[in-house]
Every structure is written in C-alpha cells, then in structure tokens.
Amino acid sequence: MILDHNGNPITTQNKRPDTREIAVATVRDKYSSYPSSGLTPERLARVLKEADQGDIYRQAELFEEIEEKDPHLFSVMQTRKNTVLGLDWEIIAYSDDERDQEIAKFVGNILYNLQDFEDAILDLLDAIGKGFSVSEIMWAIEDGAAVPIHLKWRHQKKFRYDQLDNLRLLTEENLSTGIEIPPNKFIIHQYKARSGSPARAGVYRVCVWMYLFKNFTVKDWVAFAEVYGMPIRLGKYEPGTSQEEKNALLQAVLQIASDAAGIISKNTEVEFIQAIKQDGDVFKNLAQFCNTEISKAVLGQTMSSDIGDSGSYAASKTHAEVRQDILESDCKGVSKTIRRDLIRPLVLFNYGDDKRLPYLKFHYEKPEDQEKEATKYKTLAEIGLPLATEHLYEKFGIPKPETGQELLAPLMQGGNLFPSKASLQVFKKPPDMVSSQRTIDDLADQLLVNGAPIIEKLLSPYMAAIQDANDPEELKERLLAIYAKLDTTELQELLAEGMYVADLFGRWSAHE
Template sequence: MARLLDQYGRPVDLTRLRQEQAEPTLSGVRSILSGHPAQGLTPAKLTRLLRMAEQGDATAYLELAEEMEEKDLHYLSVLGTRKRAVAQLEITVESASDEAADIENADLIRDWLRREELEDEVFDILDAIGKGFSVTEIIWDMSERQWWPARLKRRDQRWFEFDREDGETLYLKGLSGAEDLWPFKYVTHFAAAKSGLPIRGGLARAAAWAYLFKNYDLKDWITYIEVHGQPLRVGKYHSGATEADKEVLLRAVANIGSDAAAIIPSNMMIEFVEAAKSGGGTGTDIYEKLANWLDKQVSKAVLGQTLTTEVSGGSLAAARVHDDVRRDIMRADARQLASALNRDIVRPLIDLNRGPQKRYPRISIGLPVAIDTKQFAEALGLLVDRGLKVEQSVVRDRMGLPDPDEDGEVLRPMGAADAAPPPAAPPPALQAHGHAPGCSCHAAAPDALDALADDMADDWREVVDPMVDPIRRLMDEAGSLEELRGRLATIIAEMDTAALEEMLLRGSFSARLAGQVEADIGGD
C-alpha cells in the first residue's frame, strides 16, 4: 500500500495524529506567560521590535499586537468587526462532479461543517488578519472508526517562528530548536494586508504607529485635564508672615485639591483663578482631534472606510460606496480563509477516510447570492433547449438546493405520476409481416422523409453550435444573472445561422421532392 502523503508531499505518520504537538508547557519556550512591550513604548523601541520581527524574532511584536487589542478600544472594535463579518458568512461545499463518490466526499465535508463550534474556531483562525498569520492545531478523533477533526485549537503565534532564509516556512519552537509541523495536524492561515513576508502582512504592524502616537496624545490629554480641569489655587499671605505661616498656607492650598477643605489664619487669603479659554473652545480640542484622526486612519486600514464606524455626515450614495469597499475586503478575507480550509481540512479529511483522490470537494465562503429563481429557471431552460449542457449539481448549488437522498421522495412534473405507460412492443406477427392477423392496415414502414429526418438529426449539433457559442461565451463573462439578461439581446447579431439556413433549405427541398415522388407513385 502506497504511503499517504500530505498536501506538501510529506509522509503522514498516523500515530502522531492522535497526539498534540504544540501544547503549552509550564517551563520552556511555549509558556502562556507574556511580556508587555507596550509599557514604556517609544518610537525607538517600536522600531527595534518591528525590525527584530523581520529578522526572525517576532515575540515582542506579537505581544505588542495582543496588547493593542486589549488597550485600544477602537482597534479592538474594528478588528473584531472585520473578523466576525467573515466568521458568520455562509459556508457551502461544491462536489467535484455528479459522480456518486464525489458527492459522498462533499457530504462528508458538509457533515463536519455543521459543528456548532465552527464559528468560534474560524474567528480564532482569522486572528491572522491582525498578526499576519495564525496556527490552529487539528485535534483528530477516532471514536467512530473514522478520522474526524474534533477540535481546531488555537495556538499562540509566539510559539512559532519563520525560517530565517525564506521567511515563509513555519516551525514550532521546541527545547531542542525549531521543529517541523507534523503533516495533517495544522491549519496555517496567512492573511496578507499587503504583499511581502507574512510577518509584515498583519494589520497590527501598520496600526502600531497610530497606537503609539495615540498613547502619547492620551497621556498629554489626561495631564492637561489634571492641571486645567480645576481652577488654579493661589494663597496670599501678609508681609509679616513667618515661615511657619507660609507652610500652613501651602498645606491648605494643596489640601483643597484633594480634600476640598482647608483652614487658614484669618489674615491670609486663597483665590481661585479659572484657566483661560481662547478660540471659542477649550484647550482639549487639539487632543481630541488628534485622537479622532488616528482612529479614522485605523478604520481605513482595517475596514477600508470610516462611514460604518463614524457618524460624521455623508450622503447615502457615499455610505453605499463605503459599504461596497467593506464588502470587497470581506470577500478577499473569505477567499483566503476558504483556500486555507480547502488545503488543510478538506484534503486531510478526505485522504484519511477515503484515500487520495484525483479531485476534491471545494469549500466556498461568501454572502449568499440573491437570484430570482423564476428568471434563472426560465433562462436556464431556454439555454438547455438550445443545446447547453449543465450539471445538475451546479444548478442545485446556485439555487441552494441539497442533493436528493436515494430513498427520499422527489418532486416530479405535474401529471408525471399519472402518465400512461409507454406503448408495448408490437406483436411478432406485426413485426414480421407488417400487420396484425386479421387486420387490413399496413405497418408504418420508414420512408424517404424518415430517412431525411434522421440525417438532419445527426448533423444538428454542428448546425446549432455556431448559434449557441456566443451565449456560452456570455455566460462565462457575465458576473451575475442580471448582467446575463441585459446582454442577451445584444448577442443575437453574433449568432451564425448560415449553417441552419442551409440545412433547412436543403431539407425543405428534399422533403418537397420526396413528397412529390411518393404522390406520383401513389397516383400510379
């Protein structure tokens, strides 16, 4: 028996599939304890840890990315919105063909996708959007005598490192150094916000600078509020005051700030001076504007727009454009996620249970396509009548209909159940002599017109293909049913009817000639 190979051509060790490779350790390189590089973060420190990530040591960068989600509420919100939008999308499975084996393979994947935990697991996989990559270990189960991914367990990105030479191959950190990831054990997802190395493709790298400057802004804002949020307290003492009197007055002024109460000698005075206001606003405007501006830049980086997160005016048309941009990003995330699941879930699940296949079912993730089923059915029927071949599975997937069960009751055309049975074959006497015993009628022997019809039927595809080819090209080019309907009338001029006209002319002439000959023979 040939040894099972994974999607990268590596041999699969089935005994390892029942074990966990990347579990955390109390001591060693895979600890759950984390550093906090966000404390005391400066431009120089940020530059240093980003450069270290490029050179292969991404631990500090990944810890900073985690802290950014914990400390920056806006970044947490927009990043969570982007991940949840994809995690809640509809997941469908397309079988490789209409053959029974391919349909069974697709049903196996559909059964696994019905798990309630899948949405949370997909959310963890999409952690790659922020950090550039994510690693999820597959916990295989064999309790039902088949290989089954019972859980997809998120593993901390800090426990992995990229190859120092190519910057793309992932290794697991171990006590003895970097370890290869076991085949059929991981879902590795790379979500690239831009082209380049995976570690530089996460949104956290771009948002880190906004996070740093926003922290500076918030610190200055809080300091300003502490100083100018309450009036300046000025203590006045008379010219003959002693040092002890001055100390009493100073303590009184200081205590007013915290205790809001103080006592002073009657010959002393405390004045409260309000902070000056200028420009028709407060001094906090500049801090608020900077914080809002930085939040908008983060929104653009994560969601591609700002109107879905900021209520700052704008027309309905602009809001629709911004929502379309967000949907484009959502589709791109869904496509990357589907590619990872097809590679790291679909193939291992099929190979382990049914053996290697020439073709595999395909997972698709996206918004359900709203189609007018009546118009789709009418257009499809028109094209099929003109010779277009369409697989039933494609039509079912497009209309959202599952494959029928073998023993299930299926719908039939109206009156099909009451239709008369096909006529029985004629008795031997009628087949041999052309008529039944005692019957004076003649059998309908083939004539010249029947032969002509048979000849035209044999050449029918060659005649129809030049007419149908423009419709086939239009179906390949059209992105939606509406576009197909809109352009259908414009391609009539492209249909080549010369062959059909020639066949009809020849057939009409031949039929007329054959009919005239038979009429003359019958008259004689």
C-alpha cells in the same frame, strides 16, 4: 506530490494521523509581559525589530493587548471577522464523478458535525491582524475512520520564524529556535496585507502606530479634563526661605486643590492664575484621526464604522459595498487554507493519496435585486430568447410545481381569460384527448366573447360611414380616413393573450 503550507513535499507512507497534543498550552501562554505598558515610540520600534528578526513573542503579546485596550480597533476587526463568519458555506465536490461526490459527502458530514468548526474559522481570521493564526487538529479514530474531533487555537507567541521565514513551533525542549511543524497536524492560515516578511504582513503592523499616538492623546485628554476650568495655583516665597517653609507652601497649594483650604506663612504668597478656556478639541480631533486611519487599514473605508454628523446609515451601507473585494479575499484565503491543511489530510487518511479534493465554498455573493432580475428576464422573453424553466426556478428560488397541484393562471393586461377560480380547474388535472379539446374549444369561445365588444367598437365608425354616405366616392373617402385612425391595440392584446394561454396550455399538456 502533496506539499505542506511551506511548499515542502509530504511523505504519505504513514497515512495514520498523529493523535497526540503537540503544542501543549503552558503557563507562558496564559500570562503576558504586557509590552504595551508604558509603551513609547522607542520601545515599540524595538518590539517590531525583534519580530523582523523572527522573534515575534513580544509582538504577539502587544497585538493581543491593543485589541483589549482600543475599543475602536476591536470593533472594526470584529466587523471584518464576523462578516465572513456570518456567511453560509458548503462543501463542493471536485467534479460530478461518483468518487468525488462520495469524498465531498464524507468531508461535509465531518465538518458539519464538528462543533467548534465555526469557532475555528473565527480563530483563523485572527491572522488578518496578526499575520498568521494556527489551530492544532486533534485527530481520533472513530469507526475505522480518521476524523478531527477538536481544533485548538494556538497563541502566536508559541511560534517564531527562522532565517528563511519558515514558521517553527516553540516547545519546552526548544524555546530558542523551535521545531519544524509536523505535517497534517496544524491548520496555518497566513494573511498577507502586503508583500515582504510574513512577520510584518498583519494589519496590526500598520495600526499599532495609530494606537500608540491615540494612547498618548487620550492620556493627555484625561489629564486635561481633570484640571479643565480650574485656575493654576502658584505659590511664591521670599529669597532665603528655608526648605521647611517651601515644603509647607507646596503642601498648602496641594491642599487648596483638594480641600479648598490651607494655611501658609505671612511671608509666602499664593497666586491664582485663571486657566485659558479650551474645550479639548485638539485631543478629540487627533483621536478621531487615529480612528479613521485604523478603519481605513482594517475595513478599507471609514463610513461603515464612523458615519459622522452628516452621514447616514444608507450612505454607510452603500460605501461598505465598495469593499466587497476584501470580503471575497478573506473568504477565498480561509477556504484555501482549510482545503490544504484540513480537508487534504482528511481525504489522505481515509481515501489515500487523492488530489481531487472537494472545496469549501463561502456564499459571499451580494444579494441580487429580484425585481430587477425579473424585469430583465421578462425583456429577454419578450424579444423571443428561449429560456429554460429549470433555470428560472433555480434563479428565483421557486419550487417547481408537481403533478396535480393547482396552478395560478397568469394575469393579463386588458382582461383575464380565467376570471374565476372555477375556471382554473382546466389546469388542475392531467387532461386526456377529449377534455383537452373541450378546454381548447372553451378557450376559443371565451376569446370570442371577450373580443365581441372590441370588434363592435372597431366596426361602429364603419357602420356609421356606410349609413351617412351619399355616394360610393364619399363612402370610399370616409372609409380611408377611418382606417388611417384605426386603433387595433386592444384587439392585438386580446389575441396575444389568447395565443399565450393556448401555447401555455399546449406545453403543459405535452409535459403531462
């Protein structure tokens, strides 16, 4: 049984896509009622209460506006979206079965060639802030196959929630309760920042209060900046002054502010009160506090967005890595939605009722420290753990050498058994039995040549003791003393190098 985004069964009798455009854009989608204009805590509370009851029209408009009016909120949300959008992705088959591989290849070709697919991913990530995001699939029949040719984003205010929290589409014929969303026609990505009503699940439900407080703060800050350093102009008039004279006094005070000149009656007085020197730190601190809270809500931390006077890029980068869980959650959520609402109907229309659906996989894994990994594998090899070469080639992204290619010999500590480029020719062509034996003999001879100075160095103390000893007992004592201090490290390394090269050559010869 196939289920839609609400968990309801979908009939598969009609396996042809609906090629009509259902959620047609209207004038209402283009123009806004601007609920953020003159927004107060009371008005904001009314907008949110409407959304709680299912009518999300004004909330959707408000969320759209705060993205435009708050640069910090826009920046941190773009950071979160683009982190997902910048990742590589691929279509992975359900299994190694031939049919599953065929389906994955078909789906991959469709999505890779869908020009606005990455834009659609960005549109779906709009659900992070607003709770949900919808794209309509424009289906077409091409060469006998049902394929999506365009994914059109639909504004959140074209939808509402019913009493059971099911999403419904508002149409021109039904603007009050809306219609049930047709199956296999829309991609609906829902984001749950927290449990509860889906109308309250978006991150902007948390940020909108900080936006409101910061909006008040910035307005007061601008008003403060207008009169900063200017004295207060106070006009005084005598009791019994006529209204005409009061108006003239007020006009004079206002002119002094703009023209630095004015005339008043002798019976009136203008007093200048020096303003208290303030630098507006209270406004700045409150605005920074609101920005910090918004960063926490969107990114889960603050350092990657606001480094501060004492911070650094390295510190912000390290801090951002802590929120890898948010990136993985966003990727998995979008992948699940696309698999359910786009890949599933694509497979259904072209391959029938098949539950073995391919996956959309984002490569969100953190880059590995290659040097650290190489050291780890070297340690494993040194303790004798068998390692598959195929795995190592794949792990480090190194292409496997082909037959006939010149191979680089390993560099050895204490000397290289292949000191010249000409000696690398032993690994250049597939050997036969004669040439292989000749190569082995050459290696043995070269090992003896390289080992002669080392052996001579080891034997020289013994030869000196034999020549200088007066009797067998003295010679015995000297030999035992020399043996106790004998350092064979250099000889051991040379023998290990020779055994390693011989083993490497033997494996290569058997492979060839």
